[in-house]
Amino acid sequence: MRTHFALLLATLSLLAPRSPAVAGALVGVDALTSTVLQEGQSSFSGVGVRARLHPERLIREIEIMPTIEYWRATSTIEPFGIRSMRKDATLGVDARYVFPLQGWQPYVGAGYAVHFLATRVNAPSLGLVEASDTVTLGSLAALGGIKVPLAGRVENFLELKYHFVAGHRQFKINWGLSYNL
Incomplete structure (x- = not known):
């Protein structure tokens, strides 16, 4: 866990302004x-x-993207009194290459992230009363998507992203809005 966190901090420190x-x-x-x-x-x-x-040292088409992501999923099965919860808070950094086209702009990229995963189960009828588990895992990521200009500084994007998390692999379909400074 500390190794993954130290690696993430070292990567992010490379992005800190020096001049x-x-x-x-x-x-x-x-x-x-x-x-x-x-x-x-x-x-x-x-x-x-x-x-x-x-x-400024990078070519115009490459962007570095420090990222924070979060999801949480819960399930309840009333007839058996079972409730479960899983969540993942992710800190990562990706680099992407944006193809220099007019209008729609496709991009591809890769990165590294640290996932803080937690699971909790409450199933008294099965002998599990508030059982929980947490794990911190590092993962490589691959992404590809397309940026679409909307109006002025605002863009829309659609993206596919895959996290190679051992035992917890994640495929994500991302949609969002960008504000260009």
Whole structure:
């Protein structure tokens, strides 16, 4: 857990402004909703927010995106008195290449994230009274999507993202709005 967190902090520290030339690296902010398909689970919804950074040292088409994502799924089976809850708070950073086209702009990218997963089950009839488990896992991620200009500085995007989380793989369909600075 500490290794994953240290790796994430080291990656994010590389993005910290070191000079006035890099200080203007923030180029936009995205808000997104997700349909999450986790291994062995039905689909559920999540939310997220990310910044889009472009340090001057990179080519124009590459953006670095520190991201915070969260989802929570609960299930209740009344006849048996069973209630379960799963949640994931994710801190990550992705890099994406935006193809330089007019209008719709496709993009592809990859990244790394740390997932703080928690599960809680309350099933007294089965002998489980408020049983819980937490785990912190690192994952590689791959993404691809398309940006569509709306009006002025606002864009829309649709994205597919896959997190390679050991035992908890996640496929996400993300939709959101971008505000360009």
